[in-house]
Amino acid sequence: MDKLKPKSKRKSESLSKTHNKNINVSSRAVVGSILGTIIASTPLLFSLHESVPAEKVWDTFLFTYDSLLWEDAQYAMWVLTGKFIPLLLLLIWFFTNRNWWYHALLVPIVMYIFQIVGTINGDTTHVDEFQLIYMLPIMALVIPSIYLIRAKMFNRLNEVNKTMQELEDEFMMKPKGVWGKVKQYF
Incomplete structure (x- = not known):
């Protein structure tokens, strides 16, 4: 099924998935940093x-x-x-x-x-x-x-x-x- 798509479209879908994964990882890092800061600032x-x-x-x-x-x-x-x-x-x-x-x-x-x-x-x-x-x-x-x-x-x-x-x-x-x-x- 993937072979039926043009090569450029397959490449753009692959880049889109990589981009979404990078956004997910970076948003998790931001949330983790915020939570770590809150925990560290409890005193x-x-x-x-x-x-x-x-x-x-x-x-x-x-x-x-x-x-x-x-x-x-x-x-x-x-x-x-x-x-x-x-x-x-x-x-x-x-x-x-x-x-x-x-x-x-x-x-x-x-x-x-x-x-x-x-x-x-x-x-x-x-x-x-x-x-x-x-x-x-x-x-x-x-x-x-x-x-x-x-x-x-x-x-x-x-x-x-x-x-x-x-x-x-x-x-x-x-x-x-x-x-x-x-x-x-x-």
Whole structure:
């Protein structure tokens, strides 16, 4: 079929494929560089709370933040960054992980989201009290699905003459990009 096309057209298609591959490699390098920079700058991001004044009301040209029960905007931002940085690292790990068990990361991600919402709300007196009732539906979906994948892997391991690494590679998620992974869940 390829022989029926003119030689110049085959050459241009080959160049087009090479060009697309180069664009894909360079875009992956850019995304990897951005993610590496974010991960490396987490100590700087964590210390941003020190730029917040130690007052009850923090007034900026963009917004006004009232720390309510925290009574100190700097302390409230310290608590918030202490929850946001691990959430950011977990999200990066979740969207870049290609192992079969990466859905287990949803449990701590949702836990940190609940804690951040409680911190921002500020009306709650016990922010870090773990609200298991909200986590149960997520855990009820994630834990059995991980167990089923694991059971399926071991069934195949017993039936087929494959190594554990070959099975992990078979169940490994192929990179779809961040938007592809988000669309997978909704």
